[in-house]
Amino acid sequence: MLNSIEMLRLDANTAFPVVHTGDEVVLLTYPHYTTATVQSVEFMSPPLQDGFLHIMTIIDPSSKPFAMFLVYNLPSVGYNRLPIPDTLQGLSGRASYVDNSTTVIRQDSYRSQYVVLVYRTNNPVLISQNQIFAGQGPDLMAGCTDVRCMVTNSVLGRELGQPLAGSIFHITTKQTLFQTVEIISDNLTQAASNVAGHLLIVFVASQFL
Numbered sequence: 001m002l003n004s005i006e007m008l009r010l011d012a013n014t015a016f017p018v019v020h021t022g023d024e025v026v027l028l029t030y031p032h033y034t035t036a037t038v039q040s041v042e043f044m045s046p047p048l049q050d051g052f053l054h055i056m057t058i059i060d061p062s063s064k065p066f067a068m069f070l071v072y073n074l075p076s077v078g079y080n081r082l083p084i085p086d087t088l089q090g091l092s093g094r095a096s097y098v099d100n101s102t103t104v105i106r107q108d109s110y111r112s113q114y115v116v117l118v119y120r121t122n123n124p125v126l127i128s129q130n131q132i133f134a135g136q137g138p139d140l141m142a143g144c145t146d147v148r149c150m151v152t153n154s155v156l157g158r159e160l161g162q163p164l165a166g167s168i169f170h171i172t173t174k175q176t177l178f179q180t181v182e183i184i185s186d187n188l189t190q191a192a193s194n195v196a197g198h199l200l201i202v203f204v205a206s207q208f209l
Helices: 129-134 147-153 155-160 185-206
Strands: 002-007 024-026 038-043 052-059 067-075 081-083 093-098 110-121 165-173
Touching: 002 110, 002 165, 038 052, 038 110, 038 165, 110 155, 147 155
Parallel strands: 024 165
Antiparallel strands: 002 038, 038 081, 052 067, 052 110, 067 093, 110 165
16 A cells, blocks of 8 residues: 555645545635646555556546556656656656546536556566557557456556555546536426326327227
8 A cells, every 4th residue: 555645736836635545635626626646656665676666547447437647667766755757758658548438427526536556567668659649549558448457458457467556545626537518407307308298198098008
C-alpha cells in the first residue's frame, strides 16, 4: 500500500490535499476542476534501487466509461518518495486512454473512484511512438476494452506484472472528463405518457378478446 499521494495543485494558490487510501476528497468549490493528476507517491518502505517504476492511475476501473493514465520508466533510486518530473526525458514518458464508448448522465457533481498502482520492472517497458503522440488509443489497451483485460492479458500488462504498491480513494468534482448526455424531463414525461397510453390500449383490447 502507498503511504500517501500528492496531486498537482488545484490552482495557482491552492495545493491539493495529500491523499491516503480510503479518502473522500470533495472539490465542489472548484467548479472547473476535472481530473486529479499524480505529482508524487510515497511508499511505506522504499522500493529496490535500480530498475524502473511505473505509475498507473485508473479512474472508475470497474465501470464504463473509464480512464487510464500511465507514467512509465521512472528510474528507481531507492527512496521512499517518488516524484514525477514536469518534463520527462530519456526512456520515461506518458500514455493515456479515455474510454468514451458510453456517456455519463449530466449531474450536478461526479464522484469518481481513483486507483493508483505502482509497478517495478527490471527493464524499461516498451511503448510505441503512436501511443506517445496520440496520447490515447487502442495501442495502450492492446485491443482490450476494459481494465481487467489490459492488466492481465495485454503485452504491457504482462510486462508490468503485479503492482508493487497501490491506493484507492474517491474524488467528487463539478465536472467530468467523460462525455455527458442531458436527460430532459419533457422527454421522460413524453416517454412515460407513451408507455401508459400503450398499456391502456392493450388493457382495453384485452376486454374484447
